[in-house]
Amino acid sequence: MRIAFVGTGVMGASMAGHLLRAGHEVVVHTRTRAKAEPLLAAGARWADSPAAAVAGADAALSMVGYPADVEQVWRGFLSAAPRGCLLIDLTTSSPALARRLAADAVARGLRPLDAPVSGGDRGAREATLTVMTGGSEEDHAAALPVLSLMGRTVERLGGPGAGQLCKLANQIAVASGMVAMTETLAFARAVGLDLAVVHRAVSGGAAGSWPMTNLAPRVLRGDFAPGFYAKHLVKDLGLALETARECGVELPGLELAARLYDRVLAAGDGDLGTQALARRYFGAA
Amino acid sequence: MRIAFVGTGVMGASMAGHLLRAGHEVVVHTRTRAKAEPLLAAGARWADSPAAAVAGADAALSMVGYPADVEQVWRGFLSAAPRGCLLIDLTTSSPALARRLAADAVARGLRPLDAPVSGGDRGAREATLTVMTGGSEEDHAAALPVLSLMGRTVERLGGPGAGQLCKLANQIAVASGMVAMTETLAFARAVGLDLAVVHRAVSGGAAGSWPMTNLAPRVLRGDFAPGFYAKHLVKDLGLALETARECGVELPGLELAARLYDRVLAAGDGDLGTQALARRYFGAA
Numbered sequence: 001m002r003i004a005f006v007g008t009g010v011m012g013a014s015m016a017g018h019l020l021r022a023g024h025e026v027v028v029h030t031r032t033r034a035k036a037e038p039l040l041a042a043g044a045r046w047a048d049s050p051a052a053a054v055a056g057a058d059a060a061l062s063m064v065g066y067p068a069d070v071e072q073v074w075r076g077f078l079s080a081a082p083r084g085c086l087l088i089d090l091t092t093s094s095p096a097l098a099r100r101l102a103a104d105a106v107a108r109g110l111r112p113l114d115a116p117v118s119g120g121d122r123g124a125r126e127a128t129l130t131v132m133t134g135g136s137e138e139d140h141a142a143a144l145p146v147l148s149l150m151g152r153t154v155e156r157l158g159g160p161g162a163g164q165l166c167k168l169a170n171q172i173a174v175a176s177g178m179v180a181m182t183e184t185l186a187f188a189r190a191v192g193l194d195l196a197v198v199h200r201a202v203s204g205g206a207a208g209s210w211p212m213t214n215l216a217p218r219v220l221r222g223d224f225a226p227g228f229y230a231k232h233l234v235k236d237l238g239l240a241l242e243t244a245r246e247c248g249v250e251l252p253g254l255e256l257a258a259r260l261y262d263r264v265l266a267a268g269d270g271d272l273g274t275q276a277l278a279r280r281y282f283g284a285a
Numbered sequence: 286m287r288i289a290f291v292g293t294g295v296m297g298a299s300m301a302g303h304l305l306r307a308g309h310e311v312v313v314h315t316r317t318r319a320k321a322e323p324l325l326a327a328g329a330r331w332a333d334s335p336a337a338a339v340a341g342a343d344a345a346l347s348m349v350g351y352p353a354d355v356e357q358v359w360r361g362f363l364s365a366a367p368r369g370c371l372l373i374d375l376t377t378s379s380p381a382l383a384r385r386l387a388a389d390a391v392a393r394g395l396r397p398l399d400a401p402v403s404g405g406d407r408g409a410r411e412a413t414l415t416v417m418t419g420g421s422e423e424d425h426a427a428a429l430p431v432l433s434l435m436g437r438t439v440e441r442l443g444g445p446g447a448g449q450l451c452k453l454a455n456q457i458a459v460a461s462g463m464v465a466m467t468e469t470l471a472f473a474r475a476v477g478l479d480l481a482v483v484h485r486a487v488s489g490g491a492a493g494s495w496p497m498t499n500l501a502p503r504v505l506r507g508d509f510a511p512g513f514y515a516k517h518l519v520k521d522l523g524l525a526l527e528t529a530r531e532c533g534v535e536l537p538g539l540e541l542a543a544r545l546y547d548r549v550l551a552a553g554d555g556d557l558g559t560q561a562l563a564r565r566y567f568g569a570a
Contacts, residue, residue: 130486
């Protein structure tokens, strides 16, 4: 299959690599060409724009930063994709935008799917991501062989935008889970307990979570390097809040987490990992 | 060993049963005698009061509801325990009270330990609890053979009260983890997604947690029966808040969770499980 892949950052590069290794013909474009070099060295072809990448493609995938980036990339896809081309957005982005782009794509005889992923840099590297799709059953089925090269679990949630909605639901749990983990450590520290012993005592039971297992140890050793950027979680929480308000559902935990992560950004820690939330509670070390 | 056990509710009965099966001589007392009947049938002896239970005992354990109950039971222990007797409180209770009772116990030649547990009814049944102790190293070591019959992990956190402090840290993660899980489902429901598919998609990744794995399925089938009483979590969060304020550490996630669980109580759902929080977000089913 000929596949266009736009956005070869940390996660995108791993994901495009899986497609390449499976024998697909991969054409890449990304904002900073240097980030695509390892893929080009491994056999991918370079294109100067999303439109150039999608010409002649069977499928085009985007993995970029923000909804505005998705919109720009897809304008290119929509202008130049051949009829019947699968357009798959892997970015965590706006459900409303996904619906709008899907309608435009269908009107041009294209096959759109929103397909945000969870599992982070490690899931991308090890092809163990969870992929949550929104689109028609037929297009989901057609995309499955490609998506299965990058993810272990691929679930269709419904029509256009439904994948994004599920991913936002996921991020709500991630954000409050970060608050849970961080406040446990902050409390234990304030009362003078040995944090390593506390972590051992609480991780295996009802207090256990992915952040407790995977990110608390980083906090304890002062490692705030990004697995997942704090600034990207801020974007996701903004989208989740917007959607929640549209639906009239009140989510005070989400509102609080969004406020706390806004402070992470305001402190200049947006390019650190999400565990940098701990710095708001107990300083840098 | 001759062991007094006071408080044979859901968890206490399982725990006392392990001591009995290990060959210890167990003397029980509990507020409602009927709850002790299975233990009496299995060979435990009845005592009419905590003081009567502790007479001649090598160790005395309490597993009751609230700090006021702990204080009352320990007044009995302190009045009648033989010198050198281990006094172990398994209740989640006030760190300040634990310190005060420990001082009284030491003054009478007794060996106090606060040793709250996590792992719920199932952990109690299967002897896989985590036990977090506060007290002297010697008393911790002396209690280890008894505590190991009930728990898989037994960690000493420090002097008197330190076990309680660690358990409160644990409950902070539990409470915000419940908010995380509940709001994920509430959001997914409000936007019209299939909750079973969402649960499948989000459980295995960064959104994963003990409540997501163990309690979300109960919420989805409308099962609000108590594994752990909501009213007891409210008590724990009150103790955590009080302690946090004393230490001057600001924990907005804990404050929010405490407010939300106060509403669970106000709605008359305190005798349901902690997953009844979901009823505040989306009604009884």
